[in-house]
Amino acid sequence: MLSYNLFPELYRVPFPPPEKFSFTFIDLFAGIGGFRIPLQESGGRCVFSSEFNTHAQYVYEENYGEMPFGDITKIPMDYIPEHDVLTAGFPCQPFSISGKMKGFEDTRGTLIYNVFKIIEAKQPKVVFLENVKHLVYHDGGKTFKTIIEGLEGLGYICSCKVLNASDFGVPQNRERIIIIGNKDKKFDFSKLTPLPRKVIKDILDPPGSAFEYLKEPYTILDDCKMQPSGLMFAGYRNKAIRKAGVRPGTENLSRVHKQPNRIYHINGVHPALPSQETSGRFWIYDGVSVRKLTINECYRLMGFPDDFIKDKSMSEEYRQIGNSVCIPMIKEIIEQIKKQLL
Incomplete structure (x- = not known):
């Protein structure tokens, strides 16, 4: 394969090695x-x-x-x-x-x-x-x-x-x-x-982008409280909750819901992106509707520039950013x- 170091004039890449380095x-x-x-x-x-x-x-x-x-x-x-x-x-x-x-x-x-x-x-x-x-x-x-x-x-x-x-x-x-x-x-x-700490809404794609909205039943809490970590648990998909050590009436707590079922408010931060979630089930609430984070938004959560070239497989993209x-x-x-x- 071509190497930038051997053929820089032929091999155009977004992040070439610096000519001068310390x-x-x-x-x-x-x-x-x-x-x-x-x-x-x-x-x-x-x-x-x-x-x-x-x-x-x-x-x-x-x-x-x-x-x-x-x-x-x-x-x-x-x-x-x-x-x-x-x-x-x-x-x-x-x-x-x-x-x-x-x-x-x-x-x-x-x-x-x-x-x-x-x-x-x-x-x-x-x-x-x-x-x-x-x-x-x-x-x-x-x-x-x-x-x-x-x-x-x-x-x-x-x-x-x-x-x-x-x-x-x-x-x-x-x-x-x-x-x-x-x-x-x-x-x-x-x-x-x-x-300065940013929140989810600071890295979102512009309105009108191709968003995947949650169309199945879900619950939004009446009172979304900011946690010391900056997380704002907003609600959950109406799926089965964890059983071990879970008390009745604790549905308002994020920990009783499996990660792909949790919904977070865009006025807070997002939990750590895991490499195991290759379907991108990262749900956010903007005060009106619930949707998935886009793959570009996931990469911005890690600070990657928008011109970064991603994998052609969506599942690999999610795995790779979760591992980064x-x-x-x-x-x-x-x-x-x-x-x-x-």
Whole structure:
């Protein structure tokens, strides 16, 4: 296949590598490039990428002009160049509430050890890892402790913090653990600058767009209250509710309804987009009617630009965006990494 680096005049892509750069990075478990866009915007040049899923690989190539290498367990170490920053949103399903939470029992959970091998061989200045919040608590904290001890054993001083995407300019309540490692000093998360919180209505498609309205029975609550998280549970599809631990008369609580049955008000933020919801059953209420979020709106919830080229399969689009990272949050972190550690 054509490569932008070899044939830039023939290979037009929306997000080409910068001609001038101040640091290099590698993009592991790259997905559709949620790390790559903000790191390039901050002056980084990607020198290697790896992604196992073939659908995501092709989307990555369409946007960046580079086909990522595949299975990280089979990449010869000498294929990976020296680099300043290693980024990895390593598979989160083994540690996610949405997944089975098997951790290292799931083979995807052990892929972090392949990351350790690359770190040991290439000694990047900065290690930048992202995962679901529940990683911190998985197996009573043992899993997280193992990862931190692994990085420390490689000579890195680690700093970690749970951050919420809604604090960085996107209307999504998406909490993620961020781990930053450096050989010389500890990263200071307190220097991150939050952005004003947006709400769902700030990222919606214009009136008259092709919307899919909910045509089956549903219930809208009389009183939609803003939660501390910014979520506004507005109602629910009239489907069976959860049974375990649910008391009668609690239909006004979002937790008794399965995620695809919940309806959220556009004056609040949206819950985290899961990768498992490939039908896009994300319902919003505008005060008059209930409809699905469009696929473009889902990508804006992650901070992706509108000119990003998506997969041709709708189910893959939903899976890929649910697996990605919040671009504005990553952008603020890399800006501080540059100031503090590079």
